[in-house]
Amino acid sequence: MSGNALITRALLLPSLVTGLSVPEWDLLVRQGRRANLLARLAHRIIEQQLMDRVPPRPRSHLLSALRMADRQSSAMRWEVECILRALAGVDERVILLKGAAYLLSDLPTAKGRTFADVDILVPKQRIAEVESQLMLHGWQGTHHDDYDQRYYRQWMHEIPPLRHVKRGTSIDVHHTVLPESARLKINTALLFQSAIAVPGHGRLYVLAPVDMVLHSATHLFHEGTLENGLRDLFDLDSLLRHFGARPDFWKQLVPRATELGMRRPLYYALRYCSKILNTPIPVEVINELEPGKPAPIVSSMMDFCYQRALSPQHGSCSTKGSRLATTFLYIRSHWLRMPFPLLVQHLLRKAMRNSTARAWETLFTPAPEKPEP
Amino acid sequence: MKISNYSHEQLTRRLEGGELLLDLKPFVTRIRSNIPGIARDIALMYAGFETCPEDAFADFHVAVIRESGLLNWMKPRARFYFDGRPSFIPLPVSQSFAMLEWGLNWCVAAHGHQYLIIHAAVIEREGRAAILPGAPGAGKSTLCAGLINRGWRLLSDELALLDLDSGLVCGMCRPVNLKNASIDVIRRFAPHAVMTGPVPDTTKGTIALMRPPEESIAARDAPARPAWIIVPDYSPEASPELVPHDRALAFMLLAEQSFNYDIHGTNGFAAIARLIDACHCYRFSYSNLEDAVRIFDRLAGGCE
Amino acid sequence: MLPETKPVQPDSSRWSPLDPDNLQLRSWDSGTVVYNGLSGDTHLLSPLAGDILQQLKTSPATCEQLLGALPDHFREQKESDETLDIIEIILHDLQAIDLVICNGRH
Numbered sequence: 001m002s003g004n005a006l007i008t009r010a011l012l013l014p015s016l017v018t019g020l021s022v023p024e025w026d027l028l029v030r031q032g033r034r035a036n037l038l039a040r041l042a043h044r045i046i047e048q049q050l051m052d053r054v055p056p057r058p059r060s061h062l063l064s065a066l067r068m069a070d071r072q073s074s075a076m077r078w079e080v081e082c083i084l085r086a087l088a089g090v091d092e093r094v095i096l097l098k099g100a101a102y103l104l105s106d107l108p109t110a111k112g113r114t115f116a117d118v119d120i121l122v123p124k125q126r127i128a129e130v131e132s133q134l135m136l137h138g139w140q141g142t143h144h145d146d147y148d149q150r151y152y153r154q155w156m157h158e159i160p161p162l163r164h165v166k167r168g169t170s171i172d173v174h175h176t177v178l179p180e181s182a183r184l185k186i187n188t189a190l191l192f193q194s195a196i197a198v199p200g201h202g203r204l205y206v207l208a209p210v211d212m213v214l215h216s217a218t219h220l221f222h223e224g225t226l227e228n229g230l231r232d233l234f235d236l237d238s239l240l241r242h243f244g245a246r247p248d249f250w251k252q253l254v255p256r257a258t259e260l261g262m263r264r265p266l267y268y269a270l271r272y273c274s275k276i277l278n279t280p281i282p283v284e285v286i287n288e289l290e291p292g293k294p295a296p297i298v299s300s301m302m303d304f305c306y307q308r309a310l311s312p313q314h315g316s317c318s319t320k321g322s323r324l325a326t327t328f329l330y331i332r333s334h335w336l337r338m339p340f341p342l343l344v345q346h347l348l349r350k351a352m353r354n355s356t357a358r359a360w361e362t363l364f365t366p367a368p369e370k371p372e373p
Numbered sequence: 374m375k376i377s378n379y380s381h382e383q384l385t386r387r388l389e390g391g392e393l394l395l396d397l398k399p400f401v402t403r404i405r406s407n408i409p410g411i412a413r414d415i416a417l418m419y420a421g422f423e424t425c426p427e428d429a430f431a432d433f434h435v436a437v438i439r440e441s442g443l444l445n446w447m448k449p450r451a452r453f454y455f456d457g458r459p460s461f462i463p464l465p466v467s468q469s470f471a472m473l474e475w476g477l478n479w480c481v482a483a484h485g486h487q488y489l490i491i492h493a494a495v496i497e498r499e500g501r502a503a504i505l506p507g508a509p510g511a512g513k514s515t516l517c518a519g520l521i522n523r524g525w526r527l528l529s530d531e532l533a534l535l536d537l538d539s540g541l542v543c544g545m546c547r548p549v550n551l552k553n554a555s556i557d558v559i560r561r562f563a564p565h566a567v568m569t570g571p572v573p574d575t576t577k578g579t580i581a582l583m584r585p586p587e588e589s590i591a592a593r594d595a596p597a598r599p600a601w602i603i604v605p606d607y608s609p610e611a612s613p614e615l616v617p618h619d620r621a622l623a624f625m626l627l628a629e630q631s632f633n634y635d636i637h638g639t640n641g642f643a644a645i646a647r648l649i650d651a652c653h654c655y656r657f658s659y660s661n662l663e664d665a666v667r668i669f670d671r672l673a674g675g676c677e
Numbered sequence: 678m679l680p681e682t683k684p685v686q687p688d689s690s691r692w693s694p695l696d697p698d699n700l701q702l703r704s705w706d707s708g709t710v711v712y713n714g715l716s717g718d719t720h721l722l723s724p725l726a727g728d729i730l731q732q733l734k735t736s737p738a739t740c741e742q743l744l745g746a747l748p749d750h751f752r753e754q755k756e757s758d759e760t761l762d763i764i765e766i767i768l769h770d771l772q773a774i775d776l777v778i779c780n781g782r783h
């Protein structure tokens with residue numbers, strides 16, 4: 001059961017690290033690294049003032065991970081400033097999503113988190129303008145394959161990722177939070193209406209707290225690959241605990257989910273957060289989601305899949321059915337994104353490409369002179 | 374227990390079970406492999422190194438595994454794994470030991486952020502270290518391999534581990550990478566040096582690994598105080614010359630050649646500035662190793 | 678937070694570092710290296726550019742004020758306009774790499 005993974009238990013109760021044996025530390029560092037949660041653990045341990053109780057070798061890995069995460073935070077802040085500068089001429093609010101939003105809003109969710117791309121949300125009618133301004137300021141298109149271009153523009157909810165030529169950073173520009181071709185239709189206009197300004201940052205906006213939680217839930221439960229599944233679940237847990245302290249949050253959550261068309265992902269989000277991470281959720285909210293919840297057989301199938309897929313992607317956490325679970329979720333997620341004929345075509349194409357290029361496995365090849373980290 | 378005290382069978386069995394913990398001071402790595410050649414090469418190159426008990430904490434879990442499947446029966450390939458995850462594209466099995474070495478370099482460079490890690494050779498004489506930053510094709514490894522067979526202690530031929538607080542540098546004293554023409558040059562220069570057989574057709578050409586001298590391995594625990602930064606510049610016609618190197622340029626060179634300079638931010642900047650201030654900075658042109666030995670001897674003797 | 682950059686007229690505009698607290702400099706005879714904590718970039722500057730940046734870190738200044746503060750660099754120049762041009766070019770270069778910002782007319 002993924003709730004029992006050592007990294008999960010340590011994050012929920014940092015004081016348990018003081019009683020770990022050496023082999024347990026060895027396992028914890030492994031799981032933490034694979035799950036991208038080592039820096040978060042380091043942060044929790046420092047918060048509880050327990051770092052000097054950690055043996056020297058594991059401690060150096062915790063601190064290394066934290067250094068990397070800190071550097072990524074700085075880089076992310078700078079990246080957002082550069083993006084704002086590039087879009088200065090576009091008369092539109094820039095809405096940050098996911099990690100960038102957590103960081104710029106100074107949420108506890110951002111502490112010890114790793115960051116990669118920036119995700120922004122702009123109205124569909126502004127996409128061309130935003131894309132061209134970004135390209136004028138040094139971002140370049142990726143995914144030059146015609147098929148990929150169509151995949152992103154026609155069927156997905158974003159333009160293909162843009163990469164900055166000098167900084168090597170990537171930006172994903174979304175115009176809605178789920179693909180256009182998805183079965184689930186999201187009312188995006190409402191998201192734009194309720195976006196709130198980031199204090200001290202001019203035209204920078206983030207989603208309203210309830211919307212941020214719903215977006216995180218929808219994103220997680222429609223994702224194809226769950227490489228960062230547990231990390232994203234911890235994000236959700238953190239958001240729920242943080243915003244849950246606000247007076248109206250829980251009252252607004254289910255009605256807003258209904259309004260936006262996000263009841264089902266919210267159901268799963270709350271279910272797995274409470275099962276795996278013991279997130280405190282008011283009983284009234286659980287009851288509110290009863291009408292329209294999945295049939296028991298669907299629920300238990302999803303339980304089987306998600307509890308395996310939401311564990312750290314490390315050998316120590318694979319159980320019988322893990323492979324099956326992740327494959328099912330991958331196919332389910334594409335099913336959620338695309339109508340069936342498109343799905344078959346897409347998966348076939350991806351499989352062909354994988355067998356020749358093995359792109360998904362390759363981190364880097366030994367370079368001629370200097371191994372790149 | 375020293376690697377040299379293991380029989381081939383014991384080593385093979387440990388590797389197959391993933392129970393070999395190699396002490397690479399300051400890192401410990403757990404190694405797993407189903408490739409017989411790996412056991413032989415570890416026995417040869419790491420004879421003087423110790424293993425750790427099976428339940429010790431390992432900084433890295435690495436594996437070099439021969440791939441199965443029809444394609445691999447015809448052209449056998451191996452793949453490197455870090456913490457269970459495959460990394461790099463697979464390479465011919467004949468290159469598996471080289472892949473282990475490159476993979477270990479990558480693990481340290483990508484995760485060893487308690488140090489500032491510079492792509493450089495480090496050698497030491499009488500308590501003072503020379504850092505030789507690794508511009509491609511400049512002959513750093515050949516120069517390093519030559520000097521360590523003439524009285525200099527090897528700390529590392531690839532990864533200089535700089536302690537940001539103390540300013541001392543250390544290295545793991547692992548096998549030295551030689552390629553193409555350098556292999557024969559070093560064979561002639563140091564006939565008693567222990568090397569693996571040449572491995573052709575790698576991305577770097579033909580490579581071989583040279584075991585460091587015993588005295589270097591025995592002393593590998595000891596860090597050293599950097600005294601010189603010497604940028605090697607090999608060319609076949611060059612007359613040997615040690616010329617002062619512009620310090621600001623030397624700073625940029627070291628920063629560029631550091632794997633994790635970026636991660637250390639302002640501390641990395643300060644550490645490299647202190648290093649530049651503490652060292653004499655030179656550019657060293659040379660065309661043969663005997664000249665190099667002579668000039669480095671003079672350097673160590675305090676004439677420069 | 679980056680203020681919008683405005684078109685600059687020479688002589689009367691005041692220049693300052695983008696974020697003086699986030700700037701580390703180290704100088705040798707041959708040049709100055711500078712670390713920009715905001716962007717994470719490290720730059721190598723000529724001795725003159727390095728001294729200009731160091732001066733601005735101490736206090737914001739106009740081109741003329743910089744000229745006055747750095748007489749050693751311009752001992753050979755006779756024409757004041759030329760030297761002001763040189764300083765202005767350097768300031769624009771520093772601005773292009775996010776080290777300094779112009780604060781409009783003084």
